[in-house]
Amino acid sequence: GNSVTQMEGPVTLSEEAFLTINCTYTATGYPSLFWYVQYPGEGLQLLLKATKADDKGSNKGFEATYRKETTSFHLEKGSVQVSDSAVYFCALNKKGSQGNLIFGKGTKLSVKP
């Protein structure tokens, strides 16, 4: 079936460190891929997306590239800030733009000053 696996947290980094959160997926066809973020006390927000192979999504200094050959969509940021502390969810939509999202279990990131 369709599924998303992301690295377990929590991840603790110092400010300005490099961040990678790994995400791999299993899906038939050509799903769309997403990263959502949930800041403390807030709702889920779309961070970035990619809809086809080799697409790179980017937002707020975060990037992720849709790699079909490795079925991955790893999230990266070159220099994290304390304000990036949140839970990050990788997700896929097996029907592209339609249908429900399938989420990974989330990775909690804490950034220390």
Next chain:
Amino acid sequence: GAGVSQSPSNKVTEKGKDVELRCDPISGHTALYWYRQSLGQGLEFLIYFQGNSAPDKSGLPSDRFSAERTGGSVSTLTIQRTQQEDSAVYLCASSILSGPTSGEQYFGPGTRLTVT
């Protein structure tokens, strides 16, 4: 513009009671989704409405759960005879299916349900 709104924000109910949770999607969004977020299960899909099509109910965990969407806008999720394992945050999302933001789901703040 206004985002997805949900009410109530918190609901405490006794085991065995029925509850109704409401979602008001972003105006013009034809697709509406319900998810459940709990500590043990992460984020689970419940049900999906798209326009006038029959809803995709494949994620509903039991027949105690039902949802409707009236007039293609507001949706209500009903849980009958609540059980303690129903305690979770219930999230609603909406999206449009065309244009540059096609498929991007926008989430409401959620309703935290506690069954005592």
